[in-house]
Amino acid sequence: MAAVGPELDLTYWTIMREMVATGVAPHYAELAPQLGISPSESLRRIERIMELTPGWMHPGTDYIASFPPFNNQPTPYRVAVDGRQRWFAQCGFEALACSWFFPGKVVHIDAPCLLGDSPLHLEMRDGELLLAEPETVVGYTRSRLGMEEPNQPFR
Amino acid sequence: MNLFRSEQHARNWNEWNEELCWTLHPVVWWVETFGMSIFRNRARPDFMTWLAGEEGAEAMTQLRARVSG
Numbered sequence: 001m002a003a004v005g006p007e008l009d010l011t012y013w014t015i016m017r018e019m020v021a022t023g024v025a026p027h028y029a030e031l032a033p034q035l036g037i038s039p040s041e042s043l044r045r046i047e048r049i050m051e052l053t054p055g056w057m058h059p060g061t062d063y064i065a066s067f068p069p070f071n072n073q074p075t076p077y078r079v080a081v082d083g084r085q086r087w088f089a090q091c092g093f094e095a096l097a098c099s100w101f102f103p104g105k106v107v108h109i110d111a112p113c114l115l116g117d118s119p120l121h122l123e124m125r126d127g128e129l130l131l132a133e134p135e136t137v138v139g140y141t142r143s144r145l146g147m148e149e150p151n152q153p154f155r
Numbered sequence: 156m157n158l159f160r161s162e163q164h165a166r167n168w169n170e171w172n173e174e175l176c177w178t179l180h181p182v183v184w185w186v187e188t189f190g191m192s193i194f195r196n197r198a199r200p201d202f203m204t205w206l207a208g209e210e211g212a213e214a215m216t217q218l219r220a221r222v223s224g
Contacts, residue, residue: 008203016197052206069194077158092158096182097189100198114157115164122158122182127190132182136161139185142172143156 004052011035011045012053015067020101023086025064025072054090069094069101080108093139099124106130158182178222193218 014034019025026034032042043062050056058065058073065073068090077089081102089095092111099107109122123131159165165179193214196205205211 004203004207006201006204009201012203013200016202049203052203069189069197091156093156093185093189095158096186097194097197100195111158113160113164114168115159117160117164120158120160124186127186127195129183129186134160137182138159138162138165138179139157139182140159140165140168140171140175140179141156142168142170142175 004048008045008048011042012049015046015049015064016101019067019070019072019087023070023088025067025070027064028062066090069097076111076114078110080110081105085110091141093141095122096124096129096139099127188218188221191218191221 011031014031015025028043028046029039031046032039035042035045037045046064047057053068055067056065057063063072065071070079071077071088071090071094073088075088075090077092077095078085079087079089079095079098081087082105085108087098089098089109095109095111098109099105103126105125107124109120109124111120113119120137121131121133122129122137157165157168159168162179165171191214193206193211196202196211196214199205206214
């Protein structure tokens with residue numbers, strides 16, 4: 001993996017901080033003045049981050065679609081903290097990683113049943129599963145976990 | 156990468172693929188997986204540097220070992 005510098009740390013951190021605060025990832029042109037850089041440099045950094053992480057841009061656009069564990073585009077995995085549902089998780093698995101961004105808080109995860117049965121509800125705090133309704137919840141993926149693509153470990 | 160009410164629900168899903176049945180685990184197993192350092196450390200302000208360094212590479216190796224079929 002190519003070396004990265006503090007400028008990429010700051011870019012990642014700034015995007016993630018806004019995602020955690022608002023549930024929405026900034027556009028590269030909104031990000032640029034926050035970082036004191038040009039819009040084109042902002043976009044370049046975002047694209048570099050996407051190469052190194054399991055996030056992605058919406059195809060054919062310059063918009064951040066997914067910035068895991070969160071998703072800019074709504075998904076069935078709704079995440080709520082302090083009674084506010086502002087966030088969507090990238091997928092059911094990434095929903096389980098959201099609590100790391102809300103230390104000490106109970107994170108509620110709600111999702112519909114893909115077979116039309118009653119919804120699922122999970123509660124987590126600091127990576128610990130506090131509640132699963134029903135208790136029989138399982139995770140499964142029919143997508144390959146991206147093992148053959150070193151820079152896309154969990155896409 | 157979805158959550159289901161039960162193993163039977165997952166197996167009854169119209170996109171169930173028996174070849175990937177090894178990805179079927181209780182949610183607690185996936186909670187442990189997504190508690191690994193590569194996920195926890197996203198909250199670090201130096202995450203990209205960490206990810207690109209030796210510790211990040213080791214964490215990626217550990218993740219791959221856990222989720223290999």
